[in-house]
Amino acid sequence: MEKISVAVRFRPPKPSAEADTTSPSGGGGGGDREWRIDDTRISLLHRTVPVPGASFAFDHVFDETATNARIYGLLVRSLICAAVDGFNGTAFAYGQTSSGKTFTMNGSGSHPGIIPLAVRDVFDTAAEAVDREFLIRVSYMEIYNEEINDLLALGSEKLLIHENLERGVYVSGLREEIVNNAEQVLKLLELGEANRHFGETNMNIRSSRSHTIFRMVIESSAKDQMNSGDAIRVSVLNLVDLAGSERIAKTGADGVRLKEGKHINKSLMILGNVINKLSENGKQRGHIPYRDSKLTRILQPALGGNAKTSIICTAAPEEIHIEETRGTLQFASRAKCVSNCAQVNEILTDAALLKRQKLEIEELRKKLQGSHSEVLEQVILKQRNDMHKSELERDRLANELEEERRLRETLEHRLAEQQKMLEHHNITSISADQFTDSSQLDALKTPESKHMPDGFVANRSHYSKDVEFSPVPENLGTVAGEDLWMQLNKGCITDLEMLEMTPGFKCAPSLIEDTIAAAPLDESIDTRCQRLEKDCTFNRQQLEDRCAALEKERELLKEENSSLLQELSKSKQDANHLVAEKEELLKDLEAERCRMDELKQDIRMFSQAFAQRQGQLASLHTKSKAIVDNFKASQVALPLDQA
Numbered sequence: 001m002e003k004i005s006v007a008v009r010f011r012p013p014k015p016s017a018e019a020d021t022t023s024p025s026g027g028g029g030g031g032d033r034e035w036r037i038d039d040t041r042i043s044l045l046h047r048t049v050p051v052p053g054a055s056f057a058f059d060h061v062f063d064e065t066a067t068n069a070r071i072y073g074l075l076v077r078s079l080i081c082a083a084v085d086g087f088n089g090t091a092f093a094y095g096q097t098s099s100g101k102t103f104t105m106n107g108s109g110s111h112p113g114i115i116p117l118a119v120r121d122v123f124d125t126a127a128e129a130v131d132r133e134f135l136i137r138v139s140y141m142e143i144y145n146e147e148i149n150d151l152l153a154l155g156s157e158k159l160l161i162h163e164n165l166e167r168g169v170y171v172s173g174l175r176e177e178i179v180n181n182a183e184q185v186l187k188l189l190e191l192g193e194a195n196r197h198f199g200e201t202n203m204n205i206r207s208s209r210s211h212t213i214f215r216m217v218i219e220s221s222a223k224d225q226m227n228s229g230d231a232i233r234v235s236v237l238n239l240v241d242l243a244g245s246e247r248i249a250k251t252g253a254d255g256v257r258l259k260e261g262k263h264i265n266k267s268l269m270i271l272g273n274v275i276n277k278l279s280e281n282g283k284q285r286g287h288i289p290y291r292d293s294k295l296t297r298i299l300q301p302a303l304g305g306n307a308k309t310s311i312i313c314t315a316a317p318e319e320i321h322i323e324e325t326r327g328t329l330q331f332a333s334r335a336k337c338v339s340n341c342a343q344v345n346e347i348l349t350d351a352a353l354l355k356r357q358k359l360e361i362e363e364l365r366k367k368l369q370g371s372h373s374e375v376l377e378q379v380i381l382k383q384r385n386d387m388h389k390s391e392l393e394r395d396r397l398a399n400e401l402e403e404e405r406r407l408r409e410t411l412e413h414r415l416a417e418q419q420k421m422l423e424h425h426n427i428t429s430i431s432a433d434q435f436t437d438s439s440q441l442d443a444l445k446t447p448e449s450k451h452m453p454d455g456f457v458a459n460r461s462h463y464s465k466d467v468e469f470s471p472v473p474e475n476l477g478t479v480a481g482e483d484l485w486m487q488l489n490k491g492c493i494t495d496l497e498m499l500e501m502t503p504g505f506k507c508a509p510s511l512i513e514d515t516i517a518a519a520p521l522d523e524s525i526d527t528r529c530q531r532l533e534k535d536c537t538f539n540r541q542q543l544e545d546r547c548a549a550l551e552k553e554r555e556l557l558k559e560e561n562s563s564l565l566q567e568l569s570k571s572k573q574d575a576n577h578l579v580a581e582k583e584e585l586l587k588d589l590e591a592e593r594c595r596m597d598e599l600k601q602d603i604r605m606f607s608q609a610f611a612q613r614q615g616q617l618a619s620l621h622t623k624s625k626a627i628v629d630n631f632k633a634s635q636v637a638l639p640l641d642q643a
């Protein structure tokens, strides 16, 4: 693992803005705030006092006096050497608009930038490797408004990004030129520059409106194959000039420029997000959003992958750009924490086919062991969970059913009781009016009560004992409300004491009884009759009231009964519904089981196919090895024959 190299470069202040600027080298200004460079540290000062939280350290910090050649020597040269040796390398310039990115990467006539310097160096370094031969290809593309254009093939269609095992992430259809010397490359670069999107803004009269990626693919193999093996090294070198982030208020962009500005800012924000994520601790890092923009997708290996990377962050020294510069420095600080893992990219020619097959097997194995079995495991786990849930659901339903059953029983029981009570009320309220034949009524009366004109009889429940002094009429049967008995047996109180009292009709002191008790002994028969008549009328009224009350109670009970019946039928419906639901769940469960079996079958077949394929590959390997051995043997034998 190796950290990304990060440097910061301040461009010279612009003449038009010099009045309100300060130089980061401490050379002047007049503003309240200034950037001060102290070796590899840069700090913001406010009237010579450091501003808290605005001090940053990097691998290198360059002031306005630094040349492109110096920056190249310190940050990029090593990348070029490594690229020639087979390591991927990427160098890019990042910063706000007009901060000097293009100047750093491309340079000017008198100050060649990193790209031309790198191109020359690639060929020089390659020439130094006398034991190897090189094949170098170059391409040049731009990402303009999130579309990829080929800068070496004008008018070509928009290019697309693809990814496969062999090539990794690549731009399909991108023109690659095989080149033999630096001059050839510089000419192609010139051509590409002419095709690149530039535009004028308030900040920069020649502002890059796209990100450009100049790419060199360096392939090399040993000249003496016999002694050094048959490895081919292939490395990719990316030299990137990003478009600069811009504040619309400052650039004054509108129309096309505004649209470009939005795309530029968005892709730079995604680059920032990727760098932020990569700079986090590995375990907390999570998903890296490379796929959110074409830029990060193409530069993926350079950002936390298999590449050596250098970033040159360019900054403007002017006080009006302090906030943008601070943003650039924060980006640079985070980029400093990102680690890459670069390794030599070697391909074994003799085993190229085998390697591809191996990769294929590896891919299949991964699919099988990793994703496929993982998926299967997840499916099984899910099914287990589903089964468990279904079982719980089934238990819940069973409990609910049991509960329903109990409730139904209770309701039925209550209904039965109420029915009984209703019947009881019906039979206990027999008025004297019900008897059409008065002899029938008289037969029911006791001798003591026979004189009452409107006598009153009733059935008596639970009466089983014989009455000693006042015989109960035979046809009275089982029988009676106590208050009626009190009337039927008045004068024979002993009878009442022998009666079984039914719970609902405790023997209450009757008015008649009271009247009898209160009757003076010397009262005349007439008076007594009148009084008794009066009592009877009164009692009759009372009994009628009582009947009406009972009738009302009966109606109420009827209502309650019907509402209970409704409740019962609803419960029955619910129970049926629950049973249907349960059936449905059981069906689902069965279907899930079938699916699991099918999946198991799939994996069995897949394993068999995989084993078969492995066998085929092994035999292919043996055969190709034999062919190669034969070929080698025939090559060795040939000179002997000729001799």
Ligand SMILES: Nc1ncnc2c1ncn2[C@@H]1O[C@H](COP(=O)(O)OP(=O)(O)OP(=O)(O)O)[C@@H](O)[C@H]1O
Binding pocket: 010, 011, 012, 064, 095, 096, 097, 098, 099, 100, 101, 102, 103, 104, 204, 206, 207, 208, 209, 242, 243, 244, 245, 314
């Ligand atoms: N280090 C430097 N020395 C001299 N001039 C510089 C330096 N850096 C930048 N400049 C000048 O500043 C101006 C803006 O620079 P440049 O175009 O490179 O900025 P940029 O960051 O690429 O801007 P944009 O993002 O808008 O393309 C140019 O005229 C350039 O020549």
